[in-house]
Amino acid sequence: SKSATAKPSATPTKAAAPQAAAAPAPAPAPVAKPGPAAPPPPAPATTHVPPLQSSCKPSYPRPNDPKAAVGAALTAAAGQSRVLNLSNGGTDKMPPLPVNLVKAIAWQESGWQSGILACDGGIGTMQVMPATVTWMNGKFAAKSDPETLEGNVQLGTQLLDWLVAYYGDSGFGGKYDLAPDPATGKTPLLDLVIAAYNAGAGNVHYNTVTDPVTNTTTGSLVIPNPSYVANVKALMSSAPWNAAG
Incomplete structure (x- = not known):
């Protein structure tokens, strides 16, 4: 990911655009009260490889x-x-998404440029991939057009909702809270959702392990793009769009 930088910046850097992810491995059953069954895994998609040419520049069809x-x-x-x-x-029934999460991902992906078309095929504000368009429209029985502002952000937020549901159901007992854990201050579900929007759910996992002696359960995150996650979370806090005009 080109946006994997050590220090977050208010200036967005193009990351690998979101895509329809390969089917993730089944997550262990939650030890807590079981939540609703997890949504079905995403349809397999072609491996997403961002272009390596430094000379490749995005276009603006509109x-x-x-x-x-x-x-x-x-x-x-x-x-x-x-x-x-x-x-x-x-x-x-999914709760509304945090507004600053949606705005931060859009800022990271495109700098809120609604007319941009990336070299790797990412479309518009949320940089949705063509395969994601087909997948989300099928999942929600919709006909959202990624070439329009409203359709593009609808597709991107639908993908975020699907990721919240997938990880919330499979790893957190049907809970969809994206706020920090009161005990640890960590944000495991939020981190998973941000990471998977960029890298695909097939590459992002939540593994739980139960100690047979103490019967306590701990979870660990498998996140391939920690710098992307950190940058989006920093943007959620700094909200650079407020000063962008």
């Missing part, structure tokens, strides 16, 4: 929308309470 319009669209999309249909016939 003009960028004003930053104010982009911010309003991101806020509206984040505030939706979506319903996911599960493979066992049940449903998950």
Whole structure:
């Protein structure tokens, strides 16, 4: 990922665009009270390899929308309470996404440039990949157009909701809280969701281990892009878009 830098910056750097991820390995059953069945794994996708040519520059098939319009669209999309249909016939009603999470990912991916087309195929504000468009429209029975501002941010936030549901159900007993853990101050679910948006759910895992003597359970994160995660979280706090005009 080109955005894997040691120190976060208010200036966004292009990262590997989100994609329909390869099917993740089954997560261990949660020791806590079982939550709803996890959503079905994502459809297999072609391996995403960002272009290595330094001379490759993004194109702009259409003009960028004003930053104010982009911010309003991101806020509206984040505030939706979506319903996911599960493979066992049940449903998950997702809480609204944190607005600053959505805005930070969009800033990291595109700098809120709605008209951008990356060299690797990432489209618009949320840098959604073509395979992600097909996958999300099928998952939510929608026809969102990634070439429009509203359609693009809808697709990106739908992917975030799916990731929250997937990891929340498979590793956290059906809990979708993205806030820091009161005991540790860590944000395991948030970290997983941010990482998977960039690297794909097939490359991001939450492993739990139960000590047979003490019957205590600990979890560990497998995250291939920690610098990307750190940068997005820093952007959530600094909110550089407020000063961008």
